[in-house]
Amino acid sequence: xxxxxxxxxxxxxxxxxxxxxxxxxRDNEEISLDTRQKIQAFAKMYNYKPNSIALSLxxxxxxxxxxxxxxxxxxxxxxxxxxxxSEANRRNYNVIIAVSNDSFDKEVLNMETLxxxxxxxxxxxxxxxxxxxADYHHFYETISQGxxxxxxxxxxxxxxxxxxxxxxxxxxxxxxxxxxNSGCKKIVFITxxxxxxxxxxxxxxxxxxxxxxxxxxxxxxxxxVKDELNSDEIEEFIFNELEKLLETFPDIDGLIGxxxxxxITAANFFKKKSxxxxxxxxxxxxxxxxxxxxxxxxxxxxxxxxxxxxEASARLLIDKLEGITPEENYQTLVIETxxxxxxxxx
Amino acid sequence: xxxxxxxxxxxxxxxxxxxxxxxxxRDNEEISLDTRQKIQAFAKMYNYKPNSIALSLxxxxxxxxxxxxxxxxxxxxxxxxxxxxSEANRRNYNVIIAVSNDSFDKEVLNMETLxxxxxxxxxxxxxxxxxxxADYHHFYETISQGxxxxxxxxxxxxxxxxxxxxxxxxxxxxxxxxxxNSGCKKIVFITxxxxxxxxxxxxxxxxxxxxxxxxxxxxxxxxxVKDELNSDEIEEFIFNELEKLLETFPDIDGLIGxxxxxxITAANFFKKKSxxxxxxxxxxxxxxxxxxxxxxxxxxxxxxxxxxxxEASARLLIDKLEGITPEENYQTLVIETxxxxxxxxx
DNA sequence: TTGAAAGCGCTAACAA
DNA sequence: TTGTTAGCGCTTTCAA
Numbered sequence: 001x002x003x004x005x006x007x008x009x010x011x012x013x014x015x016x017x018x019x020x021x022x023x024x025x026r027d028n029e030e031i032s033l034d035t036r037q038k039i040q041a042f043a044k045m046y047n048y049k050p051n052s053i054a055l056s057l058x059x060x061x062x063x064x065x066x067x068x069x070x071x072x073x074x075x076x077x078x079x080x081x082x083x084x085x086s087e088a089n090r091r092n093y094n095v096i097i098a099v100s101n102d103s104f105d106k107e108v109l110n111m112e113t114l115x116x117x118x119x120x121x122x123x124x125x126x127x128x129x130x131x132x133x134a135d136y137h138h139f140y141e142t143i144s145q146g147x148x149x150x151x152x153x154x155x156x157x158x159x160x161x162x163x164x165x166x167x168x169x170x171x172x173x174x175x176x177x178x179x180x181n182s183g184c185k186k187i188v189f190i191t192x193x194x195x196x197x198x199x200x201x202x203x204x205x206x207x208x209x210x211x212x213x214x215x216x217x218x219x220x221x222x223x224x225v226k227d228e229l230n231s232d233e234i235e236e237f238i239f240n241e242l243e244k245l246l247e248t249f250p251d252i253d254g255l256i257g258x259x260x261x262x263x264i265t266a267a268n269f270f271k272k273k274s275x276x277x278x279x280x281x282x283x284x285x286x287x288x289x290x291x292x293x294x295x296x297x298x299x300x301x302x303x304x305x306x307x308x309x310x311e312a313s314a315r316l317l318i319d320k321l322e323g324i325t326p327e328e329n330y331q332t333l334v335i336e337t338x339x340x341x342x343x344x345x346x
Numbered sequence: 347x348x349x350x351x352x353x354x355x356x357x358x359x360x361x362x363x364x365x366x367x368x369x370x371x372r373d374n375e376e377i378s379l380d381t382r383q384k385i386q387a388f389a390k391m392y393n394y395k396p397n398s399i400a401l402s403l404x405x406x407x408x409x410x411x412x413x414x415x416x417x418x419x420x421x422x423x424x425x426x427x428x429x430x431x432s433e434a435n436r437r438n439y440n441v442i443i444a445v446s447n448d449s450f451d452k453e454v455l456n457m458e459t460l461x462x463x464x465x466x467x468x469x470x471x472x473x474x475x476x477x478x479x480a481d482y483h484h485f486y487e488t489i490s491q492g493x494x495x496x497x498x499x500x501x502x503x504x505x506x507x508x509x510x511x512x513x514x515x516x517x518x519x520x521x522x523x524x525x526x527n528s529g530c531k532k533i534v535f536i537t538x539x540x541x542x543x544x545x546x547x548x549x550x551x552x553x554x555x556x557x558x559x560x561x562x563x564x565x566x567x568x569x570x571v572k573d574e575l576n577s578d579e580i581e582e583f584i585f586n587e588l589e590k591l592l593e594t595f596p597d598i599d600g601l602i603g604x605x606x607x608x609x610i611t612a613a614n615f616f617k618k619k620s621x622x623x624x625x626x627x628x629x630x631x632x633x634x635x636x637x638x639x640x641x642x643x644x645x646x647x648x649x650x651x652x653x654x655x656x657e658a659s660a661r662l663l664i665d666k667l668e669g670i671t672p673e674e675n676y677q678t679l680v681i682e683t684x685x686x687x688x689x690x691x692x
Numbered sequence: 693t694t695g696a697a698a699g700c701g702c703t704a705a706c707a708a
Numbered sequence: 709t710t711g712t713t714a715g716c717g718c719t720t721t722c723a724a
Contacts, residue, residue: 003491003492004462004491006716006717006718007717007718007719008717008718016694016695017694017695017696018695018696018717018718018719019694019695019696019697019718019719019720020693020694020695022717022718022719022720023694023719023720026719030693030694031693031694032693032694035693035694047487049458049461049462050462050717050718051403051462051463051716051717051718052459052462052463052464053399053402053403053408053462053463053464053716053717053718054403054463054700054716054717054718054719055717055718055719056399056700057397057399057400057403057700057701057702057716057717057718058699058700058717058718058719058720059700059718059719060700062399072424072427072428072431073421073424073425073428074424075419078418078419078420078424079419081418081445082418082419082445085418085445094444094459095444096442096443097442097443098440098441099427099428099431112395113398113440115350115395116350116395116396116397116398116399117397117398117399117400117701118398118399118464141393145349145350146349261636261640264640265640267642268640268642271642272642290607290637291636291637291640294607294610294611294614294637294641295640295641295642296613296614296617296618296641296642352700352701352702353701353702353703354701354702362710362711363710363711363712364701364702364703364711365702365703365704365710365711365712365713366709366710366711368701368702368703368704369703369704369710372703376709376710377709377710378709378710381709381710396701396702397700397701397702399700399701399702400700400701400702400703400716401701401702401703402716403700403701403702403716403717403718404701404702404703404715404716405702405703405716406716463717
């Protein structure tokens, strides 16, 4: 076990001072070409690598940014990470990923442990529990300490910071219109409980589209899946709700789900019932994931462009870190959704 | 923008020395109860948080471990991360995630940037390109610098370090046997190219099961998907191969795929052909993901227990970091696979 | 052209 | 019981 060489060791070997070595390695003109070359050659030979911790301490900057996401097992978030990674790497920043598990406490803990020196800024999507509690003190604190925060997707409206969101209202509207235009009259909407901003916005878009097309919205067609259910229970819940719905409204002919799981579960329900997709019912999912694509028939989906969201978030954050945009100049970028038409719609 | 308070500032305010503050905050008995309480109260009021960078520099340990995975958009890897996270958090370690994108250069770069102080050890799955090149110098170097490495799933056999692998041979064998026992005679096997260790091992298990059941293996039934194809091309490739296969062997009645994408694509092919699953053909996927579960009919799958792999890896690494296991004592843990029976097999 | 010294925030051995 | 000092690895100002 040979430890990494330090400036000190090199200095000792070469019988020069530490500062000379430091300067030489940064190719400072102050040092004679001769010494510089000698030192550089030696450093290379001993595979010298500057200690990044020491650099961070010294420079008050670690050149790394932290991502805090609610869940790691989530295709949308992984896409966002991919986007952040690519932009950050391009601009020589490292990326650290932490997971809040949708828990308020873990979100706070993550920020607290990271905020002290190890990272220069945050890109995060707010944990569900935090939204529910509406307790945002940890965001205010980090921002007031001069550590910039960028929120994406799930954001806290009252917190002043850069944000990258998708146009959920518009996305849901486009999806609903697509169904209406292809002849659907009774469109089911499966969403989350009210406190999740995203679900709400999508519901709003659905409503708007109905209104504008003079279709009277019917609350019975809106299924709100309880937050605390696990995946088996979700299936059971959705199957039950649809079963009931089908009894009262045997003529439902369209369905939109605010995430891929709800939607695919619904699609499977109809497959089981031998109700043809899209002939008898058209289906659209909100999703950036693989489920709709590999489903049979494949599902038309509203893509959230996770990668672009990630890239935009990283750009916003790094621009701020490097002083390209002034500190108190907060922007909210809206990334357009895209309707990817597949085989579940006419 | 108020910066975080430091020991020095507290010391100054309270007119004591820095070391007194340091000791008081760690509740050192050396300091009188009186002073301790005063200092602690003050620190709390000013929301003092130790600077983790300074601590790392001082302690030569950051209490964090780095995960390097080939891809972030991969359900298996995210499950593993989840497992690592939970074990690491339990033992008060932070987790940093970096992505190699299956590129040799990026893997090397990641390790180099992280190895210098910011992390105490690595948990990684080897990038495809690295396996192809069989260039493992970066692993040797980090290990020889005293930074422990744990490899999971995709591992470099010749590198001496802790490893957590799944019993791929056994998993494939179980899957094949399941099909044989349910009456399948002609089982297709869709795998990767030869240099991917995992694909190879699974193929071996398939072969073994056939042999032990006196079924003569037929190379034409083995489809090797080229590595460089994108997802659309993979679909095209698999569809073509199966089409051809069906002409020569209209009596194929079983199929195993080494990952969820290959398998689900094959399943979709049969759905398109109106060949009934599982009546006419039984299907099993290797997968930890959601695709098989939400497929219709749902697909029987060999689960790799990603979460457990993650937990075991973290345990191995942290035990080494804390000196619980001796440095040069390398273990290879084998995590059993599990056949999750669903609706695509009889 | 080179080097000494201070300092980033913290801890710990030793001195007072 | 409290404080002084040195040091983790690095950069940078100022002096030689």
